[in-house]
Amino acid sequence: MLGSNSQKLLENFFKSQLKLGIIAGGQLGKMLIQEASKWDITTYVMDTDERCPAGKIASYFVKGDLKDFDDVYRFGKLVDILTFEIESVNILALKKLKEEGLIVLPDPGVIELIQDKGLQKDFLKKNNIPTPDFKIFNSKDEIFQAIRSGQIKYPFVQKLRKGGYDGRGVFIIEKESDMKEIVDLPSVVEEKVEIKKEVAVIVARNEKGEIKNYPLVEMVFDPKANLLDKLICPANVSEKENKKAVEVATRVVEKLDVIGVLAIEFFIDKEGNVLVNEMAPRPHNSGHHTIESVQTSQFEQHLRAILGLPLGSTELIIPSVMVNILGEEGYVGEVRYEGIEKALSINGVKIHLYGKKITKPYRKMGHITILDKDINSAIEKADLIKKTIRVIS
Numbered sequence: 001m002l003g004s005n006s007q008k009l010l011e012n013f014f015k016s017q018l019k020l021g022i023i024a025g026g027q028l029g030k031m032l033i034q035e036a037s038k039w040d041i042t043t044y045v046m047d048t049d050e051r052c053p054a055g056k057i058a059s060y061f062v063k064g065d066l067k068d069f070d071d072v073y074r075f076g077k078l079v080d081i082l083t084f085e086i087e088s089v090n091i092l093a094l095k096k097l098k099e100e101g102l103i104v105l106p107d108p109g110v111i112e113l114i115q116d117k118g119l120q121k122d123f124l125k126k127n128n129i130p131t132p133d134f135k136i137f138n139s140k141d142e143i144f145q146a147i148r149s150g151q152i153k154y155p156f157v158q159k160l161r162k163g164g165y166d167g168r169g170v171f172i173i174e175k176e177s178d179m180k181e182i183v184d185l186p187s188v189v190e191e192k193v194e195i196k197k198e199v200a201v202i203v204a205r206n207e208k209g210e211i212k213n214y215p216l217v218e219m220v221f222d223p224k225a226n227l228l229d230k231l232i233c234p235a236n237v238s239e240k241e242n243k244k245a246v247e248v249a250t251r252v253v254e255k256l257d258v259i260g261v262l263a264i265e266f267f268i269d270k271e272g273n274v275l276v277n278e279m280a281p282r283p284h285n286s287g288h289h290t291i292e293s294v295q296t297s298q299f300e301q302h303l304r305a306i307l308g309l310p311l312g313s314t315e316l317i318i319p320s321v322m323v324n325i326l327g328e329e330g331y332v333g334e335v336r337y338e339g340i341e342k343a344l345s346i347n348g349v350k351i352h353l354y355g356k357k358i359t360k361p362y363r364k365m366g367h368i369t370i371l372d373k374d375i376n377s378a379i380e381k382a383d384l385i386k387k388t389i390r391v392i393s
């Protein structure tokens with residue numbers, strides 16, 4: 001059912017008067033604004049840092065803390081619809097704004113669930129969605145006790161319930177001597193999966209219940225740095241694994257009742273089981289290639305979905321590989337990029353620089369998408385580019 005609020009929203013859009021609020025102003029916010037600007041949507045972005053990537057290109061920048069009730073509430077009052085590029089937002093403020101009639105998408109309830117890896121895992125289990133076995137603990141002592149009583153066995157993975165990202169907040173415990181790494185915070189402990197491949201699927205859903213999924217992306221990790229090395233689309237998986245991931249992703253987006261885009265990370269284990277790792281109800285790093293390589297980018301799709309517009313085609317135009325541009329180890333300070341000219345001399349290279357003024361080791365400063373009809377050639381170019389581009393200070 002389309003509410004009168006949604007109709008008013010579209011009416012504002014058709015009159016070029018739509019005000020879209022985005023929390024916060026990182027690279028995902030920036031790329032969402034780049035799409036919104038094509039449709040003459042007036043964008044408001046809230047972040048604590050006025051030099052944030054989205055700050056310069058938003059129609060209006062509002063300084064505010066996403067965890068602060070008053071800041072989020074006041075920001076919501078400025079706009080017709082509120083959406084997110086990050087989950088760690090003050091939920092009470094979102095719920096109050098919703099109660100008072102603001103369109104908040106995805107729903108505050110979804111954001112609340114995703115903020116907490118414990119609630120995410122409970123949701124998956126309750127809905128019979130395949131995910132690694134897990135238990136929830138409140139403290140380090142509880143984990144030690146569970147080991148002594150044989151409830152959990154090595155190897156396992158400890159994940160903080162809240163606040164982790166890009167591998168921070170995830171601790172792989174292979175054996176007893178790794179137990180010094182255990183953190184004394186509420187966490188999920190799950191079995192360590194023998195991973196064959198990690199893949200991600202982005203699904204979009206609008207208010208009418210229309211659903212579209214993007215082609216599977218393969219996430220290749222650098223085993224040494226335990227960091228994402230590259231993203232390959234389409235993923236090299238079997239027909240069966242592909243079908244399973246899309247089926248599960250569709251079930252998750254429906255059960256979670258997400259409106260907008262939802263990214264789902266999967267493990268494919270050595271036996272070919274397809275297990276959900278984690279979810280994010282927003283555009284995602286694993287979907288950046290869609291800007292150039294798919295008919296509808298994940299950012300345009302998110303706008304279509306939250307505005308109640310028809311979803312766009314997710315057909316692949318050309319295979320692609322995406323690599324993040326990370327701050328080099330040993331450099332902190334005003335950024336300087338090296339190797340841009342050489343990278344741009346390679347066919348099919350698209351460079352995105354987020355506009356972060358200060359580089360730090362492993363900070364995501366930008367990304368490069370390589371388009372190539374031949375995926376193996378794209379992979380080779382990606383490996384070359386990783387050695388060519390340097391972010392120093």
Ligand SMILES: Nc1ncnc2c1ncn2[C@@H]1O[C@H](COP(=O)(O)OP(=O)(O)O)[C@@H](O)[C@H]1O
Pocket residue numbers: 132157159164165166167168169170190191192193194195198221265277278
């Ligand atoms: N149960 C597990 N078994 C094996 N490896 C895991 C497991 N959970 C996480 N990992 C590894 O750690 C990475 C980060 O974990 P993830 O839960 O995705 O956290 P983040 O929010 O930091 O992305 C995964 O991409 C995977 O490589």
Ligand SMILES: [Mg+2]
Pocket residue numbers: 265278
């Ligand atoms: Mg992850």
